[in-house]
Amino acid sequence: MIKExxxxxxxxxxxxxxxxxxxxxxxxxxxxxxxxxxxEKSKFESKFGSLDSKKAEVARTQIINREILSSxxxx
Amino acid sequence: MKFIxxxxxxxKVFLITSKAPKYVMALFMIVISIGLLEALIFSPEDxxxxxxxxxxxxxVPAAWISLGIFSSMTLLSLSGYIFKNKNFxxxxxxxxxxxxxxxxxxxxxxxxxxxxxxxxxxxxDARITSMLIxxxxxxxxxxxxxxxxxxxxxxxxxxxxxxxGIINVPIIKYSVEWWSTxxxxxxxxxxxxxxxxxxxxxxxxxxxxxxxxxSLLIFLMKYNTELIKIKNKGLDRL
Numbered sequence: 001m002i003k004e005x006x007x008x009x010x011x012x013x014x015x016x017x018x019x020x021x022x023x024x025x026x027x028x029x030x031x032x033x034x035x036x037x038x039x040e041k042s043k044f045e046s047k048f049g050s051l052d053s054k055k056a057e058v059a060r061t062q063i064i065n066r067e068i069l070s071s072x073x074x075x
Numbered sequence: 076m077k078f079i080x081x082x083x084x085x086x087k088v089f090l091i092t093s094k095a096p097k098y099v100m101a102l103f104m105i106v107i108s109i110g111l112l113e114a115l116i117f118s119p120e121d122x123x124x125x126x127x128x129x130x131x132x133x134x135v136p137a138a139w140i141s142l143g144i145f146s147s148m149t150l151l152s153l154s155g156y157i158f159k160n161k162n163f164x165x166x167x168x169x170x171x172x173x174x175x176x177x178x179x180x181x182x183x184x185x186x187x188x189x190x191x192x193x194x195x196x197x198x199x200d201a202r203i204t205s206m207l208i209x210x211x212x213x214x215x216x217x218x219x220x221x222x223x224x225x226x227x228x229x230x231x232x233x234x235x236x237x238x239x240g241i242i243n244v245p246i247i248k249y250s251v252e253w254w255s256t257x258x259x260x261x262x263x264x265x266x267x268x269x270x271x272x273x274x275x276x277x278x279x280x281x282x283x284x285x286x287x288x289x290s291l292l293i294f295l296m297k298y299n300t301e302l303i304k305i306k307n308k309g310l311d312r313l
Contacts, residue, residue: 005115008125011127011129012126014191015130017187018130018183018188019115021180021184022133022137022184025179030293034296036300037296037300040304041303044303044307047310051310059309059310062086063089067093068089068303
């Protein structure tokens with residue numbers, strides 16, 4: 001059964017390489033997108049941390065800024 | 076109309092998009108698991124192509140999603156100009172990376188499928204060539220966002236690229252009817268009964284749903300990143 005699943009009448013190499021390429025592409029795209037997200041988020045956090053209290057208060061009035069700071073790791 | 080666009084305000088959208096990825100990811104994992112089992116184990120082999128037909132379950136959904144994403148990007152870019160809403164451009168930009176990856180998957184898996192079926196890895200066939208041209212449009216679109224600093228200029232350029240690229244979409248769709256190609260005519264159409272058996276149609280639709288969920292996941296992650304990028308610039312201006 002397993003041998004048949006791997007070999008697939010001689011087409012196994014083609015089928016498995018097509019599925020493997022898809023899986024690798026998915027994983028790479030996910031990892032790259034996540035890295036970009038984490039980078040931008042940490043840049044935001046460090047910039048926010050360096051604001052003085054008055055500016056930080058102004059920035060906090062925006063819902064989106066509060067959301068970015070509160071979402072520790074949503075993805 | 077203004078009332079509808081209030082829902083598209085980044086502040087409100089981010090409340091949803093920042094929480095959605097984990098649920099989309101969970102759903103994607105469930106659907107892809109069912110899809111892979113169906114595609115690799117439960118679906119029957121083809122009487123002519125034998126097991127190589129299983130490549131269809133990654134090749135066809137990837138091509139469909141890639142075409143769908145490009146069409147959506149064009150519609151969004153145009154809507155951005157018509158309704159003067161920059162968020163549409165941001166959504167289009169966030170869709171592009173997954174569209175390009177699906178296009179590449181369609182080309183590569185098509186090439187792998189071509190070897191046992193047609194005896195060649197590549198042919199300058201109308202469908203394959205037009206898909207390759209679509210990949211070039213995706214590349215141009217993404218490169219334009221990277222190289223142009225001027226905001227208004229980049230919006231114009233990317234919309235022009237999308238508008239030029241959309242001409243290629245019906246060419247891809249009808250290339251198998253207009254020219255004599257190695258590809259067979261469409262087995263699944265919206266208006267008439269599909270010629271594909273339900274035992275193969277079911278896994279194909281499941282895999283399409285899984286791919287659509289994955290593109291939604293990448294879109295959400297990319298869109299959130301773009302919003303944070305904008306907010307980073309906002310903090311600089313404080």
